[in-house]
Amino acid sequence: MEGMSDGLTWAAWLLIVPLAGALLAGVWPRAGRWIALATSVLVALLALGAAAQVWTQGPQVVSLGGWVPPLGIGLRLDGLAAFMLLVAALVGLFVGGYSLGYIPRDGHGERFWALWLWLWAALNALFLSGDVFNLYVTLELVVLASTALVALSGGAAALLAAMRYLMVGLLGSMAYLMGVALLYTQHGVLDLGLLAQRGGEGTAMMLAATLMSVGLMAKAALFPLHVWLPPAHGSAPAPASALLSALVVKGAFYILLRLWLTVFQDLAHPGVMQLLGGMGMLAVFWGGFMSLSADRLKPLVAYSTVAQVGYLFLAFPFLLAGPGGWHAAVFLVAAHATAKACLFMAAGNLQEANGGDDRLASVAEVMRARPLTSFALGIAGASLVGLPFTVGFVAKWILLQTAITSGAAFWAVGVVAGGLLTGAYVFRLLGPAFRPGPGRSGRPVPVLREGVTLALALVCVLLGFAGSAGLRLIAATPVAGPGG
Amino acid sequence: MAESLHAWPFFGSGVLLFVLGLHALVTRPHLLIKVLAFNVMGSGTFMVLLSAAARGSGEPDPVPQALVITGIVVAVSATAVALALMLRLYPILGGAGLPPGPPED
Amino acid sequence: MSIGATALTLVPLAPLLLALVLPAGKGAWRLTPLAVLPALGAVLLLPDATRAHLPEVLLGVRLALDPVSRGFLLAAALLWGAAAVYARGDLRDDPHVVRFHVFFLLAMAGNLGLVVAADAVVFYTFFALMSLASVGLVVHRCTAEAWRATWVYLGMAVLGELCLFTGLILQVHAVGDPSLERLVLEAPPDGLAVSLIVVGLGAKAGMVPLHLWLPLAHPAAPTPASAVLSGAMIKAGLLGWLYLIPRGEAMAGVGTWLLVAGLAGAWFGVLAGVLQQRPKTLLAYSSISQMGLMTAGMGLAVQAPELGPALTAALVFYVVHHGLAKGALFLGTGIARQVSLPWLLLGLGVPSLALAGLPLTSGAMAKSLLKTPLEATQGDYSAVLLLMALAAAGTAVLMLRFLALVLPGAGRDGGGSWAMRLPWLLLALAAPLLPWCWDPAAAWALLSPGKLWTAAWPLLLGVGVALAGFLLFRRVRVRVHLPEGDLWWLLERAGRAGVQAVARQPVLWRSPGGTLYARLGAWLVRGWGTLQDRALEAERHMRRWEVLGGGFTAWILILFGVLWWGLGG
Amino acid sequence: MEAQGGYMLVAILLTSLAPGVTIFFLREEQFALRTFLNMAGAVFKVVLVVALLVGVYREGYTYRFSVTLLPGIDLVLAADALSLLFASLSATLWLVTTVYAIGYLEGSPRRSRFFGFFSLCVSATVGIAFSGNLVTMLIFYEMLTLATWPLVLHRGTPESFRAGRIYLAYTLFGGSVLLAAVVWLTVLAGSRDFTADGYLSALYPEHGTALTALFVLLIAGFGVKAALLPLHSWLPRAMVAPAPVSALLHAVAVVKAGAFGIVRVVHDVYGIPLAVEMGVMRPLMWLAIATIVYGSVRALFSQDLKRRLAFSTVSQVSYIVLGVSLAGPLGAMGGLVHLVHQGVMKITLFFCAGNFAETLGIHRTGEMGGVGRRMPWTLAAFTLAGLGMIGVPPMAGFITKWYLGLGALESGQGWVIAVLVISSLLNAAYFLPPILIGWFGCPAAPWDRERFRGHRLETHWMLLLPTLMVALLALGMGLLASAPYSPLGWVSFIFGVAPGHGSEGFAGGAGP
Incomplete structure (x- = not known):
């Protein structure tokens, strides 16, 4: 059973620290980078602490100010949340280090720090929220922060992409909120735990499930509602792209998973779960195909996110496969987050060295002269494909194992075929780096950035040995219905 | 569903507003209309939420009010961001209307 | 190892080692006749039943001297020695004298070695060494005639080797031991194995109709090579028969066959x-x-x-x-x-x-x-x-x-x-x-x-x-004149005619697979391109707000429909 | 048997991994340091492997190292006699190939990248050798794919890119199939260490269909690298890579990894008795036979020297599979010993082809006329290895064919010898003519590119020395086949029989 605790615990600090950092950085942009650095180290430590607490003591529910649900706001720190917090902290830490070398020291670019910490705070809140309305609020906060990050570079493409992203995001949020309203109409409570206990299969519940799911699918960029993602992630500054692709779409997915694990557990019948999984598979192939057809680096990486998000939706058919079937997809979140952040960071290095041009043909020349970044690109790509000695391999393994255990081997076929498609576009990206001719290191790129990129790539390798621990952490999630 | 009959007009018009807003958001190229449409959708949702305050027969439930107020704050911030973006786009697009045809990335 | 065993080992080893050092020294080839001395010594001095066993070499090498091998060794040693001395004069001015002597010594090692072999594997090894090294003797002059003879010789030698290999392995497996002593006594009257052995060795022994290479190779090779080819090497086939063909009633057919062919x-x-x-x-x-x-x-x-x-x-x-x-x-x-x-x-x-x-x-x-x-x-x-x-x-x-x-x-x-x-x-x-x-x-x-x-x-x-x-x-x-290589002459003509006939009919040899493959490839490439274009077009289409909104709404309907249907309304 | 320190195994991996990773970041002109790292790693690896060999042979030690990857799934490195067979092959040939590659690439660009991937490739191979279970093997198998791909591309020409693309397509496909199979197997039987006679017999016949399907998938997965018949065509195309890479592909690492995997699957996952009972050995044998004959025929009609050698590999590697599929100890000995023999002989041939191309610009067999006068040592090495491939004693290839033949008879399938004979005939038909015209022919036209004309040696010493070493090795392995540490001796040790027809008696025996 979940432990209850009051006061300012790990969970609360995980909200307060980045929020405070964001405020400070907003007020004092000149010192933004140092505030961000300190904050990110602190948040990373806090996330570790929170995970350790879940690891040792099991899931926690924190009632802010001592008010318990249904009236108070509860923070729920269980295995799933702790895992997502850790992933966010890991990616955040590296993106932070990378941004030190990316964000110029003067000019309006320094607004990045406040936006980033704000986003981080919102994400942490999202992962920790224990009720559906708070989730709405955090979703909106995430969307607003993300929109600002996309628009940060200020070009026409970026602004248009930001606008589109905002609109789709708001559309999704509204659908979600409508679902919340229906839920409240039905049950009169908002807390996830209480809603889960009430359950229900009525039409209102179905409508709520539909609206919330579709809204979140749009936010998670599930095919065919993915069209906002490639321009947005493709035109944002590199660290922002990394954050958006690695974490923000995962936030929406996280809520969706949470809802189906708790509130809608009575609705989770095979038909709808297979439908979601099937759409995920379609996304895998569509995204992969688009990635394969891309002729520029950042759209290629962005479409790859569309594909990888598809894998995550296998969590839904796996929900019914047996206890913990969905763990595989959650672990994949970690694998994809690290690899994708690393890819966007590497892409940023290459694009900048190449004078802003990220066409594959010309980027290859730069790749030849920049072994650190190319190496990182290679390792992260391998992780994306699911090749061994990377966390991607472990994730793919768990995914396949779950698929086969659940007796639905066709998902395994899909995973394998999708992996091949991933291989095709990753190696299409890497291949030209081996063309003959001298490399061109291009414009200077801070060594710090190249180093951080490579370090994150190495993290992709190290996490390959964290499979057991990760799964154990995820398993510390109380689930009553299917998937528990 | 709202059990009390007097909540039905709120609920119904809320849904109607939501659908109208959705339609406008999707079909109208002008950005300002899109922003307004989002607000209309928001209002619709809030009305549905308010209709939930009439649950049961006793005192109206205060929680939806609180939720709606929070929602309005959030919607206003979102509108502000959207408008700010629109203003930045205005000189680039030479207007507030999205260009016709499928946009390129 | 006893002195006798060492001496016996030296019989094939002396020419072998000399062959290896020959390229190093300029005039070393003049030492070639000395390579038969261990063999001659063995014939004259070693008692019968002298044995050598080198367990770690190959699959275990066993050599032995018995009355039969003594006679063969005598003939071989004398002839190789005489030919080697002769070659000193004959090839004195040949530009490839060293090359000739290397192959000469290798063939000599093979011939002498197979005579003293007491083990089927060793016999086969030396037999192969002799056969392949003597290719170098046949081709030595590098004339068109020599090349023609070489290809025929080589082909028949390889075919013979393979038959012999198969026959040997069948017999060795049946007996469970490759020792020649046991093979000759215990080898079962396995018709297939014995036939293969007869044919495999027959190709070397010039048994009709496997003799085709002989009349081509002898005139083509330098004289000392012809002498050893004809005098010593073809006898290896006979020696092999003596060792490897089981005797007895069951083998009467094979005996008759040999008699008639002989x-x-x-x-x-x-x-x-x-x-x-x-x-x-x-x-x-x-x-x-x-x-x-x-x-x-x-x-x-x-x-x-x-x-x-x-x-x-x-x-x-x-x-x-x-x-x-x-x-x-x-x-x-x-x-x-x-x-x-x-x-x-x-x-x-x-x-x-x-x-x-x-x-x-x-x-x-x-x-x-x-x-x-x-x-x-x-x-x-x-x-x-x-x-x-x-x-x-x-x-x-x-x-x-x-x-x-x-x-x-x-x-x-x-x-x-x-x-x-x-x-x-x-x-x-x-x-x-x-x-x-x-x-x-x-x-x-x-x-x-x-x-x-x-x-x-x-x-x-x-x-x-x-x-x-x-x-x-x-x-x-x-x-009246018979072409050299009698039957081969016919075969060669027939073969050429056949090749030309086939070459005139492209249908027969141009594989339809090639064009099919190319077509398939082109079709795939085109198909992929079309698919890609279509997909990109669809993706652009999906970016329109109307389509996005439509998709959003459609999703809501579909998901709700599936839920409704799945939960029975 | 007690398990010894697994740190030895990790150390063996590191002897190539660490230099490899370091080399990547060296500058192009740091020749001395790069060479030192390469050579030190290679020598150290050989020394460690020898230490393991002695430990296993003399003391009967086993070495094991494991890390948990996922609940119930360990990354296991273990050294048994079989893994050491492959590891010692790879370690030895890597040392030789490193010397050769240093000579071959002298003065060419992007050497740091080349040697980096080169070392990674060998690390992966040794990892495959020491894999203690299927999961570990899969991991290193995929790593091998990754590490080899840049080497195939290395020349950077359009053909090499095409070859690289095809290589990748095949191997990634194979890897995916393998991944699916290994996961499935793990779900069925758990992740277990390789054990003699396998660990699946308890699942039969209950999961008979699944086991058969799994067998097919596993063989297909490993068969891609082993170049089994429908999955072979990457190999001949990959011959556009530089000669040391071909050596690596054909002899040291890639095809060997596939064949070794098949050996492991048949022997140590399924076990011969189960595989025979399931009736999968016969189809495997037919597959091997078809590959043997097909490869030889294609080799015969290939005029490009390296292409001919590549098709010859397609054919020869299937000997290993054939030996395994004969389902008896003698046949398996023949197959396993060919793992080593083929490697050494084929590497000799590729080194020779590289020498011809680098020294004289010879690429086609027709251009080899008279090459023996200009490059006698290289041609001698080529001759030895070519004869070995045909199976002429006392070369190593003969030992293989002899044991395969005995194995075929032992398992009552004597007709398989006909396949050996046909293959040998074809081998002779495509190896003997180039050898003969090399020694006795005349150059049809002046050679394209004469290098090292005035040198004391016929070509660069770093090209010649490794070539001669492996040629002698190929000779020695046949000539001293029954010595204790020879490949045959080692294989006999694996199967617990006496090598050769030594005085202790002959392993084949007149079986029942």
Whole structure:
């Protein structure tokens, strides 16, 4: 059973620290980078602490100010949340280090720090929220922060992409909120735990499930509602792209998973779960195909996110496969987050060295002269494909194992075929780096950035040995219905 | 569903507003209309939420009010961001209307 | 390892090691004749049943010396030694003298090694070494003729090796031990295995119709190489048969087969040889004929186990006799233009008549040894004996034809060095001397009138036929000529015609797969391109707000529908 | 048997991994340091492998190292006799190939990248050798794919890119199939260490269909690298890579990894008795036979020397599979010993082809006329290895064919010898003519590119020395086949029989 605790615990600090950092950085942009650095180290430590607490003591529910649900706001720190917090902290830490070398020291670019910490705070809140309305609020906060990050570079493409992203995001949020309203109409409570206990299969519940799911699918960029993602992630500054692709779409997915694990557990019948999984598979192939057809680096990486998000939706058919079937997809979140952040960071290095041009043909020349970044690109790509000695391999393994255990081997076929498609576009990206001719290191790129990129790539390798621990952490999630 | 009959007009018009807003958001190229449409959708949702305050027969439930107020704050911030973006786009697009045809990335 | 074993190991090892160091030293090739010394020493000094065992080499190497191998080793050592000395003179000015000697030594190592092998694997190893190294001897001159001979030789050698390999492995597996001693005693009468062994070794032994390479290779190779090819190496086939063909009732069929093939070879060699123009080709056919007689003897030994020991002893002597005589003939032919007629008459006449079975020579003794057991036994071998005697008459005709071809070309003294002349003459002298050295008692016995007549009448008959033929063809002036390599000539023509016929019909050889594959590839590439274009178009379309909104709404409907339907409304 | 320190195994991996990773970041002109790292790693690896060999042979040790990857799934490195067979092959040939590659690439660009991937490739191979279970093997197998791909591309020409693309397509496909199979197997039977006679017999016949399907998938997965018949065509195309890479592909690493995987699957996952009972050995044998004959025929009609050698590999590697599929100890010995023999002989041939191309610009067999006069040592090495491929004693290839033949008879399938004979005949048909015209022919035209003309040696010493070493090795392995540490001796040790027909008696025996 979940432990209850009051006061300012790990969970609360995980909200307060980045929020405070964001405020400070907003007020004092000149010192933004140092505030961000300190904050990110602190948040990373806090996330570790929170995970350790879940690891040792099991899931926690924190009632802010001592008010318990249904009236108070509860923070729920269980295995799933702790895992997502850790992933966010890991990616955040590296993106932070990378941004030190990316964000110029003067000019309006320094607004990045406040936006980033704000986003981080919102994400942490999202992962920790224990009720559906708070989730709405955090979703909106995430969307607003993300929109600002996309628009940060200020070009026409970026602004248009930001606008589109905002609109789709708001559309999704509204659908979600409508679902919340229906839920409240039905049950009169908002807390996830209480809603889960009430359950229900009525039409209102179905409508709520539909609206919330579709809204979140749009936010998670599930095919065919993915069209906002490639321009947005493709035109944002590199660290922002990394954050958006690695974490923000995962936030929406996280809520969706949470809802189906708790509130809608009575609705989770095979038909709808297979439908979601099937759409995920379609996304895998569509995204992969688009990635394969891309002729520029950042759209290629962005479409790859569309594909990888598809894998995550296998969590839904796996929900019914047996206890913990969905763990595989959650672990994949970690694998994809690290690899994708690393890819966007590497892409940023290459694009900048190449004078802003990220066409594959010309980027290859730069790749030849920049072994650190190319190496990182290679390792992260391998992780994306699911090749061994990377966390991607472990994730793919768990995914396949779950698929086969659940007796639905066709998902395994899909995973394998999708992996091949991933291989095709990753190696299409890497291949030209081996063309003959001298490399061109291009414009200077801070060594710090190249180093951080490579370090994150190495993290992709190290996490390959964290499979057991990760799964154990995820398993510390109380689930009553299917998937528990 | 709202059990009390007097909540039905709120609920119904809320849904109607939501659908109208959705339609406008999707079909109208002008950005300002899109922003307004989002607000209309928001209002619709809030009305549905308010209709939930009439649950049961006793005192109206205060929680939806609180939720709606929070929602309005959030919607206003979102509108502000959207408008700010629109203003930045205005000189680039030479207007507030999205260009016709499928946009390129 | 004992001294005897070491000495036995040195028999093949000495030429092998010398071959390896030969390329290093400039004049080292002159040492080649010394490589036979261990072999000669082994023949003369080592007792029977000397053994050597090297367990770690190959699959365990076992060597042994027994009476049979001693005889073969003697013939081989003498002939290789003589040829090596001859080569010192013959190839003195050859630009590729070192290359020749390397292959010469390798082939020598193979030949000597297979004689002392006591183990099927070792036998096969040395057999292969000999066969493949002698390719270098055949091709040495690099003329078109040499290349043609080489390809034929190589093809048949490889085919023979593979048959032998298969036969050996079948027998070794059946016996469970590759030792030749056990194989000859215990090998089962497995028809397939024995046939493969017969054929595999037959290709080497010039058994008709596997003889095709002989008449091509002998004239093409340098003289010392022809001498060892014909005198020593083809005997390896016979030795293999002696070791590897099981005896007994069950093998009667194989014995008959060998007998028939042998007699056919004996006669065919004569007929085909008489029709030749070049002395070395003629000698090659003579070898086919002589090997045919030995093959027939082998067949008899297989067919009638009771005759086995006596026939084996006879075959061993025959091998020595034929090896030395044929060696002398080849060496003499090689320098015929450089020596005067008396020397030629002595050096070629004696061995050729010895081959024909002239009394007082090794030929008479060899034939007598072969026939005596047949006469002594109860079985009726008169037909065989008659055929053998007639074959001897044929040999006489053949040898007269040989002399008629060579003697007119006699030159004047002085050209040939002693390095070439001495080994030739020594080998030629072996013909009258060999019987006395081998078995003086038996040699004495041959001097009885009956024996003399038995030996002489086929010879006289042959001389008569030859004279008649000579007169006839002088009168008629018809030149009957058989192409060298008889059957091969036909096969080659047929093969060429076939290839040309196929080449004229592109349908037959141009694979339809190629174009199909190319078409499929093009279709795939085009299909992929179209797919990509369509998909990109669809993706652009999906970016429109209307489509996005439509999709959003559609999703809501679909998801709700599925939920509704799934939960039964 | 006690398990010894697994740190030895990790150390063996690191001897190539650490230099490899370091080399990537060296500058192009740091020749001495790069060479030192390469050579030190290679020598050290050989020394460690020898230490393991002695430990396993003399003391009967086993070495094991494991890390947990996922619950119930360990990354296991273990050294048994079979893994050491492959590891010692790879370690030895890597050392030789490193020397060769240093000579071969002298003065060419992008050497740091080349040697980096080169070392990674060998690390992966040694990892495959020491894999203690299927999961570990899969991991290193995929790593091998990754590490080899840049080497195939190395020349950077359009053909090499095409070859690289095809290589990748095949191997990634194979890897995916393998991944699916291994996961499935793990779900069925758990992740277990390789054990003699396998660990699946308890699942039969209950999961018979699944086991058969799994067998097919596993063989297909490993068969891609082993170049089994329908999955072979990457190999001949990959011959556009530089000669040391071909050596690596054909002899040291890639095809060997596939064949070794098949051996592991048949022997140590399924076990011969189960595989025979399931009836999967016969189809495997037919597959091997078809590959053997097909590869030889294609080799015969290939005029490009390296292409011919590549098709010859397609054919020869299937000997290993054939030996395994004969399902008896003698046949398996023949197959396993060929793992080593083929490697050494084929690497000799590729080194020779590289020498011809680098020294004289010879690429086609028809251009080899008279090459023996200009490059006698290289041609001698080529001759030895070519004869070995045909199976002429006393070369190593003969030992293989002899044991395969005995194995075929032992398992009552003597007709398989006919396949060996046909293959040998074809081998002879495509190896003997180039050898002969090399020694006795004349150059048809002046050679394209004469290098090292005035040198004391016929070519660069770093090209010649490794070539001669491997040629002698190929000779020695046949000539001293029955010595204790020879490949045959080691394989006999694996199967617990006496090598050769030694005085202790002959392993084949007149079986029942």
